[in-house]
Amino acid sequence: MSILLDASTRVIVQGITGREGSFHAEQMLAMGTKLVGGTSPGKGGSTHLGLPVFNTAYDAVTATGATASGIFVPPAFAPDAIMEAAAAGVTLIACITEGIPIQDMIRVKDFLRGYPSARLIGPNCPGLITPGVAKIGIIPARITRPGTVGLVSRSGTLTYEVGSALSAAGMGQSTIVGIGGDPVLGLTFSDVIALFEADPATDRLVVIGEIGGSDEERAAELLGRGSRLKTVAFISGRTAPEGKRMGHAGAIISGNRGTAKSKEEAFQRAGVAVAETTDQIVGLLS
Numbered sequence: 001m002s003i004l005l006d007a008s009t010r011v012i013v014q015g016i017t018g019r020e021g022s023f024h025a026e027q028m029l030a031m032g033t034k035l036v037g038g039t040s041p042g043k044g045g046s047t048h049l050g051l052p053v054f055n056t057a058y059d060a061v062t063a064t065g066a067t068a069s070g071i072f073v074p075p076a077f078a079p080d081a082i083m084e085a086a087a088a089g090v091t092l093i094a095c096i097t098e099g100i101p102i103q104d105m106i107r108v109k110d111f112l113r114g115y116p117s118a119r120l121i122g123p124n125c126p127g128l129i130t131p132g133v134a135k136i137g138i139i140p141a142r143i144t145r146p147g148t149v150g151l152v153s154r155s156g157t158l159t160y161e162v163g164s165a166l167s168a169a170g171m172g173q174s175t176i177v178g179i180g181g182d183p184v185l186g187l188t189f190s191d192v193i194a195l196f197e198a199d200p201a202t203d204r205l206v207v208i209g210e211i212g213g214s215d216e217e218r219a220a221e222l223l224g225r226g227s228r229l230k231t232v233a234f235i236s237g238r239t240a241p242e243g244k245r246m247g248h249a250g251a252i253i254s255g256n257r258g259t260a261k262s263k264e265e266a267f268q269r270a271g272v273a274v275a276e277t278t279d280q281i282v283g284l285l286s
Contacts, residue, residue: 002130002133002174002175002199002201003150003174003175003177003192003195003196003198003199003202004119004121004128004130004175004177004195005068005092005128005129005130005133005134005135005136005165006130006134006196007034007133007134007173008034009033009034009065009067009068009092009134010034010036010064010065010066010068011028011033011034011035011036011066011068011069011070011134011136012035012036012037012038012039012054012057012060012061012064012066012068012069012070012090012235013025013028013035013038013039013069013070013071013072014038014039014057014069014070014071014072014073014081014084014085014177014262015038015039015040015071015072015073015081016037016038016039016040016048016049016051016072017038017040017043017048017053017150017178018073020072020096021070021072021073022039022048022049024070024072024096024137024138025038025049025051025070026049027135027140028070028134028135028136029049030141031132031133031134031135031141032132032133032134033134033135033136034134035051036051036052036064036065036066037051037052037053037054037060037063037064037066038051038052038053038054038060039053039054039055039056039057039059039060040053040054040055041055041056042055042230043055044056044059052064056084056088057069057081057084057085057087057088057090058084058087058088060088061089061090062088062090066090067089067090067091067092068090068091068092068093068094068136069085069090069092069093069094069136069208070094070096070127070136070137071085071093071094071095071096071097071122071123072096072097072276073097074097075097075098075100075101076077076101078095078097078100078123079100079104079105079107079108081095082095082108082112082120082123082251083108083111083112085118086111086112086115086118086120087115087137087182090118091117091119092118092119092121092134092136093118093119093186094120094121094122094125094127094128094137095120095121095122095123095124095125095186096122096123096124096125096127096137096138097122097123097124098123098124098182099107099124100123100124100182102182102183102184105123105182105184106184108120109184109186112186114280115136119186119187119191120185120186120187121177121178121179121180121186121187122178122179122180122182122185122186122252123180123182123185123186124157124180124182125156125179125180125181125185126138126139126156126160126178127139127178127180128175128176128177129141129175129176130174130175131145131146131147131172131173131175131176132144132145132146133146133178137178139159139160139163139176139178140160140202143160143163143164143167143221143260144163144167144172144173144176145167145172145173146172146173146174147166147171147172147173147174148172148173148174148201148202148203148204149166149171149172149173149174149200149202149203149204149205149206149285150173150176150177150192150196150202150204150205150206150229150250151166151173151175151177151205151206151208152174152176152177152178152179152189152193152196152206152207152208152212152272153165153176153177153178153179153206153207153208153209154179154180154181154189154208154209154215155178155181155208155210155236156178156179158208158234158278159176159178159208160238161278162206162208162234162278162281163176164185165278165279165281165282166183166206166281166282166285169282169286171204171226171282171285173201174196174199174201175196175199175202177192179192181210181212181285183212183213187218188215188218188221189209189215189216189218189219190219191216193205193219193222193223194222194225195206196229197227197228198227202229202234202286203228203229203230204229204230204231205227205229205230205231205232206231206232206233206281206285207219207231207232207233207234207235207267207272208233208234208236209233209234209235209236209263210235210236210237210260211235211236211237211258211259211260212237212258213258213265214258216233216235216263216266217262217263217266218264220233220263220267220269220270220272221266221270222269223250223267223270223272224269224270224271224272225258230285231272231273232273232274232275232281232284232285233263233264233267233272233273233274233275234274234275234277234280234281235263235264235267235274236260236277237260
């Protein structure tokens with residue numbers, strides 16, 4: 001089993017004829033994802049990569065029965081693409097686009113309250129992958145292998161690094177989810193952890209956080225209430241100076257809030273093993 005994405009999930013790519021959308025749609029197809037079409041305004045009725053292209057997400061969903069979408073469109077259009085997908089009935093939306101203004105995402109989040117069945121991953125994220133089965137986004141299939149370790153991360157680069165290390169150690173993954181590092185996101189750590197808790201095929205968990213915000217602390221509180229999953233956490237940004245943004249738009253600390261130390265202590269209080277470096281994750285998970 002897995003969470004969110006399996007072999008039966010029918011997927012579209014919004015922005016399928018663009019450079020990024022086209023390249024990653026090919027990669028999604030190559031690993032067996034049930035990609036059933038895509039959107040590109042003004043190109044409806046054509047085909048691309050052997051798939052039908054539609055003008056709108058509504059047209060794509062109506063024609064293909066898609067329930068999931070990967071969004072590869074420029075920042076100026078991504079908020080509307082997310083809302084369009086939700087309004088069309090898509091229940092899993094992975095927005096890869098980075099650089100979306102915070103105020104635009106606040107508007108999107110408010111809109112999504114009217115579509116509670118729509119789950120948004122991202123934006124500014126690598127998406128998700130169920131190894132050997134399907135993916136939406138940009139996580140390389142070659143660094144993954146099927147297994148029982150769940151992985152949820154704010155950092156795309158560390159997702160790849162840790163996923164590769166787990167695979168090399170023979171620790172396959174049930175699903176890998178990159179939630180993104182922007183201040184305003186869709187699914188949170190707690191949301192994804194709850195899904196892994198309910199997945200009988202997942203028995204271990206890796207949580208990769210970073211400085212900024214308090215999402216990791218909330219996740220630690222959830223795990224501290226009791227979890228069947230053997231969990232290891234890693235927080236990046238230990239040496240970041242106060243008030244300076246590091247990498248992601250959400251990776252900024254102020255006072256004692258959002259520091260690596262505060263997050264690590266929260267996980268330790270919850271009884272979760274905390275890795276000081278990514279190299280320690282595999283050993284602590286064994």
